[in-house]
Amino acid sequence: MTNIIFRRASAADYPEIIALHKKNLFSNLSDIERQDGFLSIDISDPLLAAINEDVAVIVGVQEKVAIAYVCATTQEYSQQIPLLKYMMSLYPETMFQGQPLSNYRSFLYGPVCVAAAYRGTGILQGLFKALLAQVATQFNAGVAFVAKDNPRSLRAHTQKLGMEMLRDFEFNGKSYFILGFPVLPQSHS
Numbered sequence: 001m002t003n004i005i006f007r008r009a010s011a012a013d014y015p016e017i018i019a020l021h022k023k024n025l026f027s028n029l030s031d032i033e034r035q036d037g038f039l040s041i042d043i044s045d046p047l048l049a050a051i052n053e054d055v056a057v058i059v060g061v062q063e064k065v066a067i068a069y070v071c072a073t074t075q076e077y078s079q080q081i082p083l084l085k086y087m088m089s090l091y092p093e094t095m096f097q098g099q100p101l102s103n104y105r106s107f108l109y110g111p112v113c114v115a116a117a118y119r120g121t122g123i124l125q126g127l128f129k130a131l132l133a134q135v136a137t138q139f140n141a142g143v144a145f146v147a148k149d150n151p152r153s154l155r156a157h158t159q160k161l162g163m164e165m166l167r168d169f170e171f172n173g174k175s176y177f178i179l180g181f182p183v184l185p186q187s188h189s
C-alpha cells in the first residue's frame with residue numbers, strides 16, 4: 001500500500017476514526033464479517049480525545065482519509081474500564097520475559113482497527129511502528145488483550161507484530177488472551 005501516512009491523530013480525524021470503529025463493533029457485523037475481527041467496546045469523540053491526551057491515538061491516512069488507527073492508554077486512565085481494571089489486577093501474577101507485568105512501566109495497547117479493504121497489507125505494522133516511536137521515552141512494555149474468538153487479530157498480533165501470548169482470562173463470561181511486547185529505546189538513525 002502506498003501513500004499512507006502514519007501520524008498522531010488530531011481532532012479533525014476523530015469523526016472518521018469513530019465511523020471506522022462503529023462499523024467494526026461486534027454488534028454491527030455479520031457472522032461472516034466477524035471472522036475478520038471485531039471490536040468489543042464502543043467509543044465517542046470525547047473518549048477519543050481523552051485517550052489521545054492520555055498517551056496517543058495513531059492514525060493511518062491515505063489521501064486525507066483515515067483508514068486505520070490504534071489507541072494507547074496509561075494504566076491510571078484504564079482503571080475506569082472494568083475489563084482493563086480486572087486485567088491489570090492480574091499483572092502481579094502474569095510473567096513477561098522473566099518478570100511480573102507489574103514490574104514494567106507498561107501502557108495498554110488498543111483498540112486497533114484497519115478498514116476492511118486495507119487488511120493484510122502491512123498497515124498494522126505501520127501503525128505499530130509509529131506507536132512505538134511515540135511511546136518509547138515513557139514506557140518499556142505494552143500490553144494488549146484479544147478475545148479468544150478473534151483469531152485474525154490473535155494471528156496478526158502474535159505472528160505479524162511479534163507480541164507474546166502471556167495467559168488467558170475470563171471477564172463477563174468471555175475469554176481473552178493477554179499479550180505483551182517490549183518497548184525499546186528508538187534510534188533516530
Ligand SMILES: CC(C)(COP(=O)(O)OP(=O)(O)OC[C@H]1O[C@@H](n2cnc3c(N)ncnc32)[C@H](O)[C@@H]1OP(=O)(O)O)[C@@H](O)C(=O)NCCC(=O)NCCS
Nearest residue numbers: 024036037038112113114119120124146151152153155156
Ligand atoms: C485485527 C486487524 C487489526 C489485523 O490487521 P490485518 O491487516 O487484518 O492483519 P493481517 O492480515 O496482516 O494479519 C492477519 C493474519 O490472520 C490471518 N487470518 C485471517 N483470518 C483468520 C482466521 N479466521 N483465523 C486465523 N487467522 C486468520 C491472515 O491470513 C493473516 O495471516 P497471514 O498474513 O500469515 O496469512 C484487522 O483485521 C481489523 O481491524 N479487524 C477488525 C477489528 C479488530 O478485530 N480489531 C482488533 C481487536 S483486538
